[in-house]
Amino acid sequence: MKSWPSLVLLVALWAVVLHLLLTPEIVAPDATSDNTASSADAAAPRTAAPLPAEGTAIGHGVPHRNPIFPDMNQGGSGQQRHASVLLGGWLFGALQIALFTGLLAWSAGLPAAAQTQQSAARQSHSWLLPGLFVFGGLVFEVVFALLCRSYQISMLDPANTRFLGSFPEATTWLLFGIWFAPGVFVALYVLFFDRWIFSPQAETQFAALVAARTAAREHPVEEV
Amino acid sequence: MEAYRSVIILCSVVIYMLMCIGVGLWAMRRTKSTHDFFMAGRHLGILVTGVAVFSSTMSGFGFVGGPGLVYKMGVSSFWMVVSASVGISLSFFLLAKRLRLFAELRETISLPDAVLVRYNSRSTSFLTAVAILLGVMGYLAAQIGAMAIVLQTILAEVSWIPSVPREMCLVVSTAVLVFYCVSGGIVASVYTDLVQGLIMVVAALLVLLTAVATVENGMTGMSRILLADDPESIGPWGTLGIVGCLSWYFVFVLGACGQPHVITKFMMTRRLGDARHMLPVSVFGYAISALLWIGIGLSMRALVLSGQEPPLLEADNAAPQFLQHYAHPLLAGVVFAGLLAAIMSTADSFLNIGAAAVVHDIPRAWRGRSLDNELYWARVATVSIAAAAAMFALFSENLVALLGAFGWGTFAAAIVPTVAIGFNWKRATPMACNLAIGASLLVNFFLEVLQIKLPYGFHGGAFSLLISLTIFYLVSVATPPPPIDADIDQAMDL
Numbered sequence: 001m002k003s004w005p006s007l008v009l010l011v012a013l014w015a016v017v018l019h020l021l022l023t024p025e026i027v028a029p030d031a032t033s034d035n036t037a038s039s040a041d042a043a044a045p046r047t048a049a050p051l052p053a054e055g056t057a058i059g060h061g062v063p064h065r066n067p068i069f070p071d072m073n074q075g076g077s078g079q080q081r082h083a084s085v086l087l088g089g090w091l092f093g094a095l096q097i098a099l100f101t102g103l104l105a106w107s108a109g110l111p112a113a114a115q116t117q118q119s120a121a122r123q124s125h126s127w128l129l130p131g132l133f134v135f136g137g138l139v140f141e142v143v144f145a146l147l148c149r150s151y152q153i154s155m156l157d158p159a160n161t162r163f164l165g166s167f168p169e170a171t172t173w174l175l176f177g178i179w180f181a182p183g184v185f186v187a188l189y190v191l192f193f194d195r196w197i198f199s200p201q202a203e204t205q206f207a208a209l210v211a212a213r214t215a216a217r218e219h220p221v222e223e224v
Numbered sequence: 225m226e227a228y229r230s231v232i233i234l235c236s237v238v239i240y241m242l243m244c245i246g247v248g249l250w251a252m253r254r255t256k257s258t259h260d261f262f263m264a265g266r267h268l269g270i271l272v273t274g275v276a277v278f279s280s281t282m283s284g285f286g287f288v289g290g291p292g293l294v295y296k297m298g299v300s301s302f303w304m305v306v307s308a309s310v311g312i313s314l315s316f317f318l319l320a321k322r323l324r325l326f327a328e329l330r331e332t333i334s335l336p337d338a339v340l341v342r343y344n345s346r347s348t349s350f351l352t353a354v355a356i357l358l359g360v361m362g363y364l365a366a367q368i369g370a371m372a373i374v375l376q377t378i379l380a381e382v383s384w385i386p387s388v389p390r391e392m393c394l395v396v397s398t399a400v401l402v403f404y405c406v407s408g409g410i411v412a413s414v415y416t417d418l419v420q421g422l423i424m425v426v427a428a429l430l431v432l433l434t435a436v437a438t439v440e441n442g443m444t445g446m447s448r449i450l451l452a453d454d455p456e457s458i459g460p461w462g463t464l465g466i467v468g469c470l471s472w473y474f475v476f477v478l479g480a481c482g483q484p485h486v487i488t489k490f491m492m493t494r495r496l497g498d499a500r501h502m503l504p505v506s507v508f509g510y511a512i513s514a515l516l517w518i519g520i521g522l523s524m525r526a527l528v529l530s531g532q533e534p535p536l537l538e539a540d541n542a543a544p545q546f547l548q549h550y551a552h553p554l555l556a557g558v559v560f561a562g563l564l565a566a567i568m569s570t571a572d573s574f575l576n577i578g579a580a581a582v583v584h585d586i587p588r589a590w591r592g593r594s595l596d597n598e599l600y601w602a603r604v605a606t607v608s609i610a611a612a613a614a615m616f617a618l619f620s621e622n623l624v625a626l627l628g629a630f631g632w633g634t635f636a637a638a639i640v641p642t643v644a645i646g647f648n649w650k651r652a653t654p655m656a657c658n659l660a661i662g663a664s665l666l667v668n669f670f671l672e673v674l675q676i677k678l679p680y681g682f683h684g685g686a687f688s689l690l691i692s693l694t695i696f697y698l699v700s701v702a703t704p705p706p707p708i709d710a711d712i713d714q715a716m717d718l
Contacts, residue, residue: 003651003701010694017682017690020467025679066453069528069535073297073463075456082466085680089466096474100310107317107648151460158455166443167458168451171299174306174460179511182310186507189316193500198321202718203496210329213711 005102013095020088026081078155086155090148097144101137104185105130108196129188129196136184143177229553230381236557237378237564240423241400244568247416251408258598261409262333262580268414268492274505276414276569279421280486281308281506282513283363284370284567287424287559290514291546292539294521295528298450300462301521303469304476305514311480312507315644318481320490320499322647325715327491334577335484335643336585338491341712342647345654350589351661353581355638356484358665360578361613367571368610369617371397374563377544394614401568402610405575406603410492413572420565421509427562428516430555431546435519438550439526446526453529468681475686479636481644485573513566516559520546579605637664637688641696649700650708650716656699660692667691 066072075081082089108129150170154161164172189197225232255261268276293301326332330341335356340349372394379388404412436442439449450458461469481487493499524542527533533549536542543563547556582605584594595601638661646652667688670676678687708716 003697006697010697013690014694017687021679021682023679071296071536071539072525072528073457074454075298075459075461075463075465076454078456078459082461085465085467089470092467092470093473096470096477100314100477103314104317107314147460154455154459161451161455163444163447167447168455170460171302171447171458174299174302179306179309182313183507185310185313185317186504189313189503190500193497197317197500198496198718206325206328206715206718209711209714213329 009095009099009102013092013099016088016092016095020085020092023084023088026084078151078158082155086148086152090145093144093148094141097137097140101133101140101185104136105133108133108188108192129192132184132188132192136181136188139184140178140181143173143181147173147177225553229548229556230378230383232553233378233557233560234382236561237375240561240564241397243419244400244404244416247419248404248407248412251404251412251415254411255407255409255599258584258602259331259333260411261599261602262576262584266327266492267494268489269494270498270501271505272414272418273489273493273498274502275421275509276417276489276573277312277486277502277506278509278513279417279424279566279569280489280573281312281480281483282424282510282566283570284367284374284563286514286517287563287566288370288374288540288543290517291520291524291542294518295525295536295542296539297464298454298457298462298525299460300464300469300472302460302462302518303473305517307473307476308480308510308514309507311477312510313503314477315481315483315487316490316499316503316506318644318648319487320502321496321718322716323487323490324493324496324499325718326647326712328496329711329715332491334580334585335488335639336581336589338647339642339657340589341709343652343654343657344706344709345657346589346592348642348654348657348661349585351658352639352642353585353589355634355661355665356577357581357586359484359634360574360581360609361616364571364574364578364609364613365616367567367574368394368398368401368614371401371564371567371571372617374560374567378560381548391618394618397564398610398614401571401575402607405572405610406606409602410576413576414489414492416565416572417569420562420569421513423558423562423565424513424516425509427555427559428513428519431551431559432515432519434551434555435523435546438523439530439532443522446522449526449530450522457525464681467679468683471681471683471686475636475683475689478640478644478689479685482635482637482639484577484635484639485570487643488573488577516543523550575606575610578609579603582609634661634664634668636685637668637692640689641693645693645696648716650713651705652696652700653703653705655703656696659699660696663695664688664692 066074147170150162150168150173154168154170162169165176166172167175194200259266290301290305293304323338326338326341330337332338332341334353336349336353339352340346343349372390375393375397376388376390379385379393404416408415439445441448447458454463457463464472490499493502520543524533524536524546528535533545536545547559551559579602583598583601588594641660642652642657646657668684671684671688676684678684
C-alpha cells in the first residue's frame with residue numbers, strides 16, 4: 001500500500017486539532033458580573049446566566065446554565081463561542097469524512113486492485129467502485145458543508161433561524177444528512193459484495209487455503 | 225389500567241427475565257465445547273448476528289444516559305447517534321471479512337487469538353487481552369450497577385412490595401445474567417440479544433410516537449420551545465459546541481471498529497457472505513432504537529421548559545420520568561423490559577469476552593497454551609468476573625468510573641490501530657501495536673486520574689486515539705515488518 005495519503009491525512013488532522021486546541025478559549029465571565037451589552041450578547045438567550053468559574057472546566061466555550069433549571073445547560077451566544085473555531089471545526093469534520101471514506105475504499109481493496117491482477121471482475125469495471133466511493137464521499141462532504149454553512153447563517157442571526165422540516169436547517173442536515181449519507185456505503189457493501197468484498201473467485205481460493213491447512217494439520221510432514 | 229401501571233411494568237420485567245433463563249436452558253444443550261461457548265460453533269445466521277451487533281452496541285447508556293444528555297446538552301449527543309451509521313459500516317468493511325477468514329482458517333475464538341495469528345506475537349496478544357479485560361471490568365460494573373438501579377426503581381413503584389435494598393436488586397439481576405451466560409455461553413447471549421434487540425426496536429418506535437404526541441405540534445413544537453430558550457441547544461452542536469461534538473464523532477465512528485464485544489461477533493457467522501445482509505440489519509436496527517434517545521430527550525427538555533413538567537432532579541431521570549408520566553402502562557412495561565434488555569445485551573457480551581481473556585487469551589499468550597478443561601474454567605471465569613464487577617459496582621464507584629473511562633479509551637485507541645488497521649495492512653508490526661496500546665493506556669490513565677479536561681470539551685478518548693494511530697503508523701513504517709504466516713498472508717490478500 002502506498003503510505004503517503006494516510007500520512008498526509010494524519011498530518012492534516014494533527015494540524016487542525018492542534019490549531020483548535022491552541023486557539024484561546026473564551027473565558028466564561030465572572031458569575032457575579034453583569035452581562036455587558038454587545039452585539040454578541042444580543043444573540044444570547046434571554047434567560048442565560050453564566051456558569052460559575054468551575055463551569056469553564058467542561059470547556060464549552062462560553063457555557064451557561066439555565067437559571068431556572070440548573071441541570072440543563074445552555075449554549076449562550078453561538079457567535080461568541082464559535083467565531084474563532086468554526087472554520088477549524090469545518091476542516092476537522094471534512095478531514096474526518098475524508099479519512100472515513102478513504103478507510104472504507106481502502107478496505108474494499110481499491111488500492112490493491114489497482115496494483116494487482118488478482119481479480120478479473122475487479123479489473124473489468126475498474127472505474128466503477130472508485131467512482132462510487134468518490135461520489136459517496138462527496139455527498140458526505142457536501143452535506144457537512146451545508147450543515148456548517150446553515151449553522152453559520154443562523155449563528156449570525158439566531159432570531160431568524162430558518163427551519164427545514166421540524167428542525168432548524170442545520171440540525172436537519174445533521175439528522176437527515178450526516179446520519180443517512182453513509183447509507184451510500186451500506187448500499188455499496190450490499191450491492192457489490194460479490195464483486196469487491198468477497199468474490200466467488202476469492203471464496204474458491206479461500207476454500208483451497210482451508211483445505212491445505214486442514215490437510216497439513218492432519219498429515220504433518222515429518223521433519224528429516 | 226392506569227391503576228395497575230406498576231404491576232404491569234413488574235410483570236413485563238419478570239416475563240423478560242424468565243425468557244432469558246429459558247434461553248439459557250435451551251442454549252445449554254447446544255454448548256458442548258469451548259468453541260461453542262465462545263464462538264457459538266460459528267453457526268449463527270444473518271438476523272441473529274445482525275441484531276446482536278446493534279443491540280450490543282446500544283447499551284443501557286443509550287436508553288438512560290442518552291435522553292439525559294439531550295435534556296442536559298440539547299442536540300450535542302446526536303453526534304453519538306449519527307456516528308453509528310458510518311461507524312458500523314466501517315467496522316463491517318474493515319473487519320467482517322478479515323475476522324471471519326481468520327476464524328475459519330485458524331479456529332480463533334477471540335480477538336486476542338486473531339491478533340496472535342496475524343502478528344505471531346504473544347506480547348501483542350497479551351496486551352490486547354489485558355486491554356480488553358480492563359475495559360470489560362469497568363463496563364460490566366457500570367452495566368450491573370445500572371441493572372440494579374432499574375430493578376430497584378421498578379420495585380419501588382409497586383405498593384405491596386416492601387422497600388428492597390439495592391444490594392438485593394443487584395444480586396437478583398446479576399444472577400439472571402450469570403445464569404444464562406454460564407449455562408449457554410455466547411449462544412444464549414446472542415439469542416437473548418435477538419429478543420432484546422427486537423424489544424428495543426419496538427419500544428423505541430412506540431416511544432417516539434408517544435413523545436411526539438406529548439408536545440403541541442410534535443417535533444416542530446419541541447424545536448420551537450428549545451429555540452426560544454436557547455438557539456444553540458437545538459442547533460447542530462448543542463450546548464457542547466462544534467469542537468467537542470466533532471471529537472465525539474471522531475472517537476465514536478472509529479471506536480465502533482474497536483469494540484471487542486461487537487466485532488467478535490463477525491467471527492461467529494455461518495457463512496462469510498452473511499455479512500452482506502447483516503450490515504443493513506445492524507445499521508437500521510441501531511437507527512430505529514436510537515429514536516428513543518432522541519424522542520425522550522427532546523420532549524422532556526421541551527416539557528420542562530414549557531412548564532408542563534417539573535424540573536428533573538437529575539438529567540438521567542429523563543427516561544424514567546417520561547415513562548411514568550406519559551407512556552401507556554403497557555408501553556412503559558415494554559420499554560422498561562427494553563431498558564433491562566439494552567443493559568443485559570451489552571453485559572452478556574462483555575462477560576463472554578472477559579472470560580475468554582482470562583481462560584484462553586492471557587494463559588495462551590503467557591505460557592503458549594490455554595487452560596486444560598477450558599469449558600469448565602470458562603464457566604468459572606464468567607461467574608468470577610460477574611462477581612468481581614458486582615463488587616466494584618457496589619463498593620467502588622470511583623474505580624468503576626476509572627475503569628469505564630479506561631475501557632472506552634482503550635477499546636478505541638488500542639484496538640482500532642492493532643485490529644482494524646493492522647488486519648488489513650501487512651506493513652503493521654507487533655512493536656507498533658504494543659507501543660500504540662501502551663500509549664493509549666498511559667494517555668487515558670493520566671487524563672482520567674489527573675482529571676485533565678481538554679479545551680472546547682475535546683474528548684480525551686479522541687485525543688488518545690489520534691496519538692495511538694500516529695504512533696502505530698510511524699513505528700510500522702519505520703520498523704521492518706516481521707514475516708507473516710503464509711496462509712494468513714494469503715488470507716489478507718483476499
